Amino acid sequence: MSDPAALGQFLQARRAERTPAAAGLPAWGRRRTPGLRREELAALAGVSIDYLTRLEQGRHAQPSPDVLSALASALGLTDAARAHLFLLAGRPDPGPVVLARDDVPGPVRRLVERADPFPAWVLNRRRDLLVWNEGATALLGDLAAMDAEQRNQLRLVFTTPAARALWADWPLVAQDTVAQLRAVTGPAGADPEVAALVADLSAASPEFAELWARHDVAPACSPLRAAHHPEAGELRFDLGLFDAAGGDLQVVVAEPHDDATQSRWTAFMRGRLEAGRLHAL
Known part of the structure; x- marks a missing residue:
């Protein structure tokens, strides 16, 4: 149950404690109190x-979770203080925004490298491909040659004709990919870069827009993937997904599902390796 009066008092007290310097603002002009001015907050x-005036005066009940999150961030609240803010407003706390990280620890990089010749790659919460091995290049294409913006699981699936041609079960891949994005990023729009990605894809792909509107959430994907590889032929992979870096990253490893795939993929990768050596010579 909300308590508008206590909420207003709490906001005023925290504003009085938040200095302009702590909030990243220049401390221009003479101040009667060291805290933030109302217009600054x-x-x-x-x-x-x-x-904000109505909130602080207890004249507005139950502000939205987005507003509460923005106030908590602007006030630099601790986790405990943030939880208290949401309690006073009578709202469940969706948790602070977790932005997608772009760095990959050394041990995770080495895990991906050791997976060769089987495809392996690392995704962040935004589903950017951060690290991959030679097997992933052979399966997904020359990732290193792509612009960093395009090197994103969602963009590859929905805007790259080669990906649509690669996956024999493309509709399932598309469905899983969208559901995973919702599962790992939290509320839509919380991360501005995810919001921009969703807006771009919604405009570029009617299939994405339709799937996003379904609000499906799935932390994992269907484990079996069937592929029509232009050189290696028909392939079936078992996908293993492993969280890393406290859940900020996800390692994906594709292993042959059957003997036929094992044989075709091993021969194909051996041929790539030999061709590379001959080219180097």
């Missing part, structure tokens, strides 16, 4: 001064 949280 409103600007940092992306709300109007009138709205």
